Amino acid sequence: MIEKPMIIQELEEIQDTALEALKKIENEEALQNWRRDILGRSSAVMSVFSNISQHPKELRPLIGQVANQVKQTLETALLDRSEIVKEAAILQKLQDEKLDVTLPGRRPVTGRYHPVSTVLRRIYAIFADMGFQVHRSRDVESDLFNFELLNIPAYHPARDMWDTFYVEGEGVVLKTHTSPGQIYAMRKNAPKPTRAILPGMCYRYEQISARSEIQFNQLEVIAVGKNITFGDMKGTLNGFVRRLFDKDVRTRLRPSYFPFTEPSAEMDVECFVCGGKGCSVCKGSGWLEIMGCGMMHPVVLQNGGYDPTIYSGFAAGMGPERISMLLHKIEDIRYFWGNDIRFLEQFR
Ligand SMILES: [Zn+2]
Incomplete structure (x- = not known):
């Protein structure tokens, strides 16, 4: 082997x-x-x-x-x-990498309404109940609609009240107020009655500070028809203010001046922070200025297509940012358009 x-x-x-x-x-x-x-x-x-x-x-x-x-x-x-x-x-x-499927899930991040949008939606709802329709008008406006047709001719001293952004082109401006919408809304309806609210962004060439911004919202209210009186205006605005502030707040009207209304007034509401006793929000007066208003000037009615000898109407204008500032005790208007997420997340 x-x-x-x-x-x-x-x-x-x-x-x-x-x-x-x-x-x-x-x-x-x-x-x-x-x-x-x-x-x-x-x-x-x-x-x-x-x-x-x-x-x-x-x-x-x-x-x-x-x-x-x-x-x-x-x-x-x-x-x-x-x-x-x-x-x-x-x-x-x-x-x-074991997953514990019994753990609660993570809530997805959701957006929320901007505080001004919230206020606007409340205002829309209140006026909608009273039969007012929303009318919107463009941001770029002609001098004619922004001033002339609203009884503010070129030489009128009231033009100083609106520091204006002029856009390239003859007589083209960024709208300084929502009032041009009054003319559009009236011309659409005349001679039938008009009941409209006109929200929109306005632009003014101002020094930006805690109290003034170069862009802000405005909302106007107009009602035109036969036999509309100052009393109708007061009743409508009182009803609105009471629903907006959820209380039986007192209001008062003070004489004022606007070129497109006559007579003109400012509406104040009793300070809902101190109940009228006087505090820092109302600067000790017990009243908060909430909107300007008045009976439509005959020239504006005419420009809107209504015969001022037959028709009458009232108009009022307010600042949604200001209302939001009062409701939430916000002290600086610059927060609204500063896009600071910490500010925005506080509003649910
Ligand atoms: Zn007060």
Whole structure:
């Protein structure tokens, strides 16, 4: 019986040791090292093939055959172990990233209304109940509609009250008030009665401060028809103010001046902060100025398409930012258009 050549014993030992080592491998890196050491080009197994000519000729087929078997066994074992290591890695990953599905979800971030939009919507709702419709007019306006047709001719001293942004082109301005909308709304309805509210952004070339901005909202109210009186105006505005401030607040009218109304007045409401006793919000007076109003000037009625000898009407204008400032005790108008999320998030 031919004795087993030494090299075959060696190969069997290498195989046993390598398989033992493979069993203990837990990660991909160690697996790659094992592959390099055991099956790499300069490994003991592979060098048997390159050095086969050193063995006696009659033994070469046997040695080659055994070396091949060893190589195949090791390769198969490597593949098997590789599968196990991969699966373990996936399990570990799942374990590490475990989701607790019983945790409460995160609330998605939702937007909310701007404080001025909230006030505007309240105002719309109150006037809608009284039969007023919303009319909107454009932001870029002609001198004619912004001034002339509202009884403010070029030489009129009242033009000083509106520091105006002039846009390129003859007589084109950014509207300084919502009053141009009065003309549009009346011309649309005349001679049928008009009941409209006119909200919109207005622009004035002013020094920006805590009390004045170059852009702000305005909202005007107009009612035109036969036999509309100052008493109708007072009743309508009183009803509105009481619903807006949710209280039976007292109001008062003070004489004032506007070029497009005659007579003109300012409406004050009793300070709802101090109840009329006097505080910092009302500056000690007990009253808060809330809007300007008056009976429509005959010239404006005529420009709107109504015969002022037959028809009459009233108009009132207010600042939604100012109302919002009073309602929320906001002290600086610049917050409204400053886009500071900390300010905006306070209003739900
Ligand atoms: Zn007060």
